[in-house]
Amino acid sequence: MLRPTWSRLMLGAGVVGLAGAAALRGGDREPPRHEAVTYSRDVAPIVRAKCEECHRPGSIAPMSLTSYDEVRKVARQVKAKVQSRTMPPWHMDKTVGIQSFKNDRSLTDAEIKTISDWVDGGMAAGDPKELPGPATWPDPTKWQLARDMKGEPDLVIKSKPYSLGARGQDKWWRPVVDVPITEPRWVRAIEVKPSFPMGRRVVHHVLTTLEQPEQGITGLAATAAHAEHGGPMSAGLFMEWALGKVGEVFNPDAGKLMLPGSKIRWEVHYYAVGQEVPNDEVELGIWFYPKGFTPKYRTILNFWNVAAGSELDIPPGQKTMTQNFVVLRAPARLENFQPHMHMRGKAMMMEAVYPDGRREVLSHVNNFQWNWHVNYIYSDNVAPVLPKGTTLVFTAWHDNTSQNPNNPDPEQWVGWGDRTVDEMAHAWVDVTYLEQADYDRIVAERKKTRAAATSSPP
Ligand code: HEC
Incomplete structure (x- = not known):
């Protein structure tokens, strides 16, 4: 039977998926040798x-x-x-x-x-x-987290209605909606719920960005990037959703902070399925911590540009590589890696260069597909925990040749832009900045676990 599985991170966001990996490893066994x-x-x-x-x-x-x-x-x-x-x-x-x-x-x-x-x-x-028994899928009209949160969300925010045609290219719907709160509130859990049945079929992914007037909270490159583009200060991505993901439940000592006057900037990626879908709305359900409670850690989803504007210069028939560097000004734990590119996007890598000069590949998405926004969420025991002063190296590759099956026209020069025939290159990474003592403790614990694993007999 398929049931929602729950997992929580020690720090930062826990992610709740429908497909419990462990419970679903039915096909993982060795292929049979003798029988057909x-x-x-x-x-x-x-x-x-x-x-x-x-x-x-x-x-x-x-x-x-x-x-x-x-x-x-x-x-x-x-x-x-x-x-x-x-x-x-x-x-x-x-x-x-x-x-x-x-x-x-x-x-x-x-x-x-x-x-x-x-x-x-x-x-x-x-x-x-x-054959496996009949499948049971959760009721898509209900809030899936309501059971664990012991109640319906404290706040529900809707995107604005969007009417999708029966046919055509993918659409990106980006309404901005006010958040009706009058005092700062810490967020304990978030869920995104497309409408049913049609929203479930036509919504590929949803990004909700929390915009509020804050200085320096995204800390690193994100702040500079926003300031550069003259955009409002952002507290980062609030919640990313794609099919298979329900929501995020934060660890009891972590959460996101919403301020009065904040707004949710939606990005809903619609995909036409041959049938008109009028006035579609996506809902965002938010569960708050009790008033007055302040969790120890604030989890922030960073937007890191690998290349933007004139840095992206992709001649016809060429493969290009661009890089960017981010220095962590505090110890940090990275919770996920989500590359974002368009049709010529081929690969993106995130590496760490430690203060002692050691260099390590953290993740390499080598088969990027532009119409899939896969968010790769690290397991608790392996999520990178990096010392202050680590440099993150982001490398993006674009393939504007005829060898790229997603390339609509290898004769075109391609530069930065919003349309999927233009290009982008950035990474979304959820970062929990740590106090030095916590960083030291986690590193010591991992060392101990590793030592125990290598000293015990196989
Ligand atoms: C998260 C959702 C999702 C999962 C999981 C998924 N698919 Fe798909 N699949 C899609 C979507 C959406 C499309 C159409 C768009 C595309 O090709 O990217 C598709 C396309 C396909 C196609 C091509 C259909 C065509 O007309 O070109 C095949 C074949 C396919 N999937 C097989 C599979 C198999 C086999 C699995 C499991 C081993 C699987 N898919 C898992 C969503 C999914």
Whole structure:
């Protein structure tokens, strides 16, 4: 049975997903050696765990993959997409950097082999008795966090109505909505809820940015970037949502701060599905800490530009590389990595150069797909904890050649801009700045765990 799973971070944001990775590792076992691979026993559990959330009636994918017949009909495409690791959408390089994530929906090598062997071996149906039981998906009209938060959200903010045509390119809807609070409030949990049923099908992802008049709170490059562009000061990204994610529950000593006069700047990425969707609205549910309670840590989602404006100069038929550097002015823990580029975007890497000169790749998204905003959320025990003075190195690659299958026109010069045929390169990283004592404690604890792991017999 599929049930929402809960995970919490020691510091900063916990992320709640529908697809509990541990509970869903049904297809993770070794592919069978002697018997033929069958749909019922071998393939269906993988599809249930890793595909059906989107590939089922009423969800976002173009076709449903919930039965033998449905999967068999598109089996060649399925094999191609899983082998190229474009489906499920998880485009992280698996050979370098941190590999443990809270929301990992990727297939293991064994799962890819099982699917490929099944397609190549004649697509046996197998014994229907071995099929996984009926799927249960949570009621999409309800707030999923209400049970754990012991009640409905304290505040619900709606995007403004948007009417999406039946056909056309992807649309980005960016209304700004006032937050009706009269005193500062600390946020304990956040959930984003698209409308049902159509919103669920046409909303690819949602970004909500908290804008409020504050100086220096985003601290590093984000503040400079905003000031440079003359935009309002931002307290960073408030909440990022994409299918498969429900919301964020902060650790009891962390949260986000909302000030009176703040606004939510929405970015809703709509995707036409052949049917008109009039006046669609997305809801943002917010649970507050009790009045007067101040958590120890404030989690901030940073926007780090790798390149903007004239720095992005991508000639026709060329591959380009751009870099930017951010020095951490306090010890910090990075909770996630979310690259953002457009159609020529190919790869983005985040590295750490420690104060002693040591250099380490933290994450490398080497198979970037512009229409997927995958947020890679580090597991608690591996989220990078970095000393003050660490330099983060962001590198972005764009491919404006005909080798890039997403490239609409390799003859065009491409520069910075909003449209998906223009380019961007930035990273969203949720940062929890730490006091030195906490940094020292976490580093000591990790050292101890590592020592215990290496000294115990295998
Ligand atoms: C998070 C949602 C999501 C998950 C999980 C997902 N898909 Fe998809 N899939 C989509 C969407 C949306 C599209 C259409 C847009 C695109 O291709 O990016 C798609 C497209 C596809 C296509 C191409 C269809 C076409 O007409 O081109 C195939 C094949 C596919 N998915 C197979 C799979 C398989 C197999 C899995 C699981 C192993 C899977 N997908 C997991 C959302 C998802």
